[in-house]
Ligand SMILES: Nc1nc2c(ncn2[C@@H]2O[C@H](COP(=O)(O)OP(=O)(O)OP(=O)(O)O)[C@@H](O)[C@H]2O)c(=O)[nH]1
């Protein structure tokens with residue numbers, strides 16, 4: 001089932017209430033207690049069903065000038081407005097003012113309706129139709145057909161119903177899945193029930209027993225009772241008008257303008273970044289620091305306008321502004337608002353919330369304006385890219401994007417996955433990410449640095465992480481670690497014995513080192529399980545200790561030696577042989593002790609103890625009941 005919110009608009013006495021009575025085919029009592037002659041005061045509500053799957057809630061607004069605040073509050077959440085124009089009087093002052101408000105609120109659709117066509121000749125109706133078309137010229141409603149009806153004779157009502165149906169079919173449906181949000185337009189106390197609030201549901205849904213929060217107070221309570229279309233039900237959703245009874249909320253805790261929301265959906269704010277526009281009909285320009293009366297959703301407050309890139313906005317102009325509010329409100333990006341003179345005498349203009357929790361910024365800062373333009377356009381992908389490019393030397397997470405863009409966590413998640421699928425984002429296993437273009441650039445730079453360091457000293461066996469990082473001082477350590485992982489995953493670099501090398505790197509030996517190398521190889525070839533230790537090699541007077549150490553490291557790097565501990569080394573062949581002998585012995589006898597190893601390998605305690613510790617450390621063996629057994633029983637040796 002689809003639900004729509006339809007509002008009325010138009011000058012006082014232009015037949016709005018009578019028209020919706022005709023549409024709803026309902027009696028006067030159902031709409032209100034007032035009789036037909038009475039002007040509408042405040043807001044009235046009813047509903048009618050267009051076809052089986054479409055129910056329209058109607059918000060009937062008063063035409064009388066002094067109730068303009070109700071008009072703004074009533075039309076804030078509607079999908080479509082019926083703009084009534086009386087066939088005798090034609091376009092009047094409130095027709096224009098209401099039409100301006102409809103445009104500033106960016107209501108999706110507006111159907112102009114000439115009412116009371118029974119009262120005048122056809123040519124008068126045609127003249128008014130022409131005037132209405134002129135009024136709508138340049139707006140987003142120029143394609144709307146002007147409807148002509150008489151609520152008294154019923155002429156044109158059927159056509160109007162099908163026009164409404166057709167219009168609603170083209171609208172973007174409301175988001176019933178998102179987080180619940182209902183600005184409050186009425187609060188009253190029902191004896192025996194308690195505090196009851198009514199409102200149009202802007203987005204999401206709520207149901208009995210759900211926890212809700214009241215903004216701006218932050219008080220929370222459970223939905224105790226739900227009523228939609230005059231009936232008690234379990235659930236109310238976007239596009240419906242709902243009556244809610246909420247536990248723990250007293251009448252004094254909530255008033256019109258407050259919002260009932262899914263707990264945590266938004267936080268109250270005193271600052272807004274906005275795009276404002278001044279009506280062409282405004283009698284005054286909008287000057288920096290001016291005070292305005294601000295209407296947003298069903299709420300009202302005062303705010304000071306800080307124009308961010310100029311001193312004045314002339315009538316008909318628009319620009320970016322920070323609004324400093326006098327009282328806290330709840331707002332989301334894309335919310336529309338109306339600005340009126342503080343005295344309430346005229347409508348100054350309106351605007352759109354771009355950022356409801358903006359960071360501090362200075363006026364006349366080009367980068368601030370550029371960012372606002374991107375947010376204004378709503379191209380979140382471009383926005384995210386520009387945010388990350390601005391500070392590229394760190395990793396981001398979902399929360400950081402949420403804070404910088406005011407996308408919800410869920411929306412940020414969807415956007416990140418989309419960008420990742422498009423190969424725009426690199427994301428690590430813990431969900432942190434960076435633009436792939438930034439990753440590639442930094443990875444190339446890191447690789448070049450490592451290569452340059454290797455070229456400068458080709459005999460060194462590798463570079464420590466710190467040494468490479470020193471050349472990338474701007475990059476934070478989390479991102480640096482990720483770049484190393486990224487380069488390793490792409491087989492561009494390797495980490496050997498804790499040192500970084502490019503994958504194609506092989507260290508060079510100096511003539512002196514080559515001589516030491518030849519000697520050590522010979523020494524190792526001459527012995528099986530009693531090879532020279534580092535200490536033994538140091539006893540040689542012909543070669544310097546640091547050169548010997550370097551060549552040992554080199555041989556570990558190239559895989560010619562395995563370091564059993566700091567002092568003892570084995571060739572990989574001999575290590576494998578030792579493992580085979582020890583393994584087979586354990587399998588046969590259920591365990592082995594150091595003395596048996598010594599005998600089997602024909603070696604001494606000096607080697608046996610480090611070797612067994614090495615085998616424990618590398619999960620080949622483990623200690624059990626004073627013996628060594630295989631780490632895993634089923635190991636094949
Ligand atoms: N002849 C005729 N009279 C109409 C028609 N529609 C409304 N009226 C009369 O016009 C008067 C004003 O109508 P309402 O429906 O109260 O006008 P409204 O726009 O709701 O007025 P406000 O709520 O004060 O803004 C009433 O006396 C209606 O009976 C119509 O189609 N034909």
Ligand SMILES: [Mg+2]
Pocket residue numbers: 016017018039040060061062063
């Ligand atoms: Mg009325």
